[in-house]
Amino acid sequence: MFINGDGASWIKIGTDHIADSEYVLDKFHMSKYINQATSHLYDSTEDAKEMIHKAIDNQDKEELKAAFELILKDTEGESKKKAVNESLGYLLNNWKGICAQIKNRGLLYGCSAESHISHIYSDRMSSRPLGWCRRGVDNMSRLRIYAKNGGKMLELVRKQPLKKVASGEEQLSCADINIAERRLRRDLGIMYGTKLYTVPAMISKMLSIKEKIWRL
Numbered sequence: 001m002f003i004n005g006d007g008a009s010w011i012k013i014g015t016d017h018i019a020d021s022e023y024v025l026d027k028f029h030m031s032k033y034i035n036q037a038t039s040h041l042y043d044s045t046e047d048a049k050e051m052i053h054k055a056i057d058n059q060d061k062e063e064l065k066a067a068f069e070l071i072l073k074d075t076e077g078e079s080k081k082k083a084v085n086e087s088l089g090y091l092l093n094n095w096k097g098i099c100a101q102i103k104n105r106g107l108l109y110g111c112s113a114e115s116h117i118s119h120i121y122s123d124r125m126s127s128r129p130l131g132w133c134r135r136g137v138d139n140m141s142r143l144r145i146y147a148k149n150g151g152k153m154l155e156l157v158r159k160q161p162l163k164k165v166a167s168g169e170e171q172l173s174c175a176d177i178n179i180a181e182r183r184l185r186r187d188l189g190i191m192y193g194t195k196l197y198t199v200p201a202m203i204s205k206m207l208s209i210k211e212k213i214w215r216l
Contacts, residue, residue, distance in 0.1 A: 002108060007094040024108065025097035029090075030056075037071060037087035040080050056091075059099045064091065120144050154181065 001021040005011035006029040015021045038048040048071050055063035068088045075081050091098065101108065118127070124144060125137060132140065147153065 002100075002104065004108070007090070007097060012097075022100050022104075023097045024100045024104065025094045027101070030094075030098060030101070033087040033090045037068065037084045040083075041071070041074060044074060056098055057102060059102055061092070061095055064088075120148055 002024045003014045004024050004026045012023050038045045051067035
């Protein structure tokens with residue numbers, strides 16, 4: 001079994017918990033740092049990349065260092081040199097994962113972690129910024145995973161222990177929930193199910209309707 005990732009310690013430590021597993025550096029991050037080390041070389045960029053990939057294919061760490069020494073000689077500016085050294089440091093720190101990638105090429109099928117993070121987590125939690133408390137971000141993350149795995153939100157609500165309503169000790173039944181949902185669909189029409197933060201003009205109305213329904 002392979003654990004494919006970007007080299008973060010919390011990913012690598014997975015090999016201590018999953019039997020017969022091996023850490024492999026994913027190609028996306030390896031390419032990212034190779035590009036970072038060579039993109040400023042203009043006409044020599046492809047030649048520099050070829051040197052690095054040759055050293056990696058040979059699993060020769062000294063050859064890799066030599067390639068970066070040549071790149072540094074053609075690099076001007078402290079910021080660019082810093083970026084090159086950072087790239088070399090990243091590749092060396094993940095050398096074991098790089099070699100594992102080379103040795104197991106025919107067995108690896110890539111890693112979808114970046115896509116999952118972007119489309120499931122970041123889309124709702126960070127890259128389209130919203131504010132969350134720790135409990136809120138944990139709950140929302142779990143809900144998004146549940147929904148993406150085909151879970152039905154209404155069924156999930158039905159299985160939850162319902163809180164007491166403000167008017168007394170009574171709890172909403174499944175029939176109450178169905179009635180509330182039908183009324184919400186009727187009152188909101190085509191806006192039903194729309195994310196609140198995408199239609200600012202409707203926020204107060206939608207919140208008011210929901211509040212009335214859940215006070216039945």
